[in-house]
Amino acid sequence: MNRKTITGHFQVALGKVQERFASMTGNAELQRQALQRQSEGKIMxxxxxxxxxxxxxLRSGVRQ
Structure with missing residues (x-):
């Protein structure tokens, strides 16, 4: 795993927590931000x- 993979996974998890909090408080803007964070995390x-x-x-190609 490289840094982007780990950071992306963390962003998805953080977005899910943020989304749950937003749904509990009824904050639509925070929920939108949470979904955006999850999407960015999945891309990363x-x-x-x-x-x-x-x-x-590339490494396996060089060895052959």
Whole structure:
């Protein structure tokens, strides 16, 4: 796991907590921000995984 993967996963989890808090308080703006944070976290996580995959592919290609 690289830094982007971990940060993305953390942002998704934080967004879920924020969303629950927003739904409990009835704050629509905070709920929108929570959903946006989750989306950004998922994108960051996917980018991190793609980077890892590319790095592994390049390393295995060099060895052959």
């Amino acid at each position: 996580h996917a980018v991190g995984e793609a980077q890892e995959l590319i790095q592994r592919s």
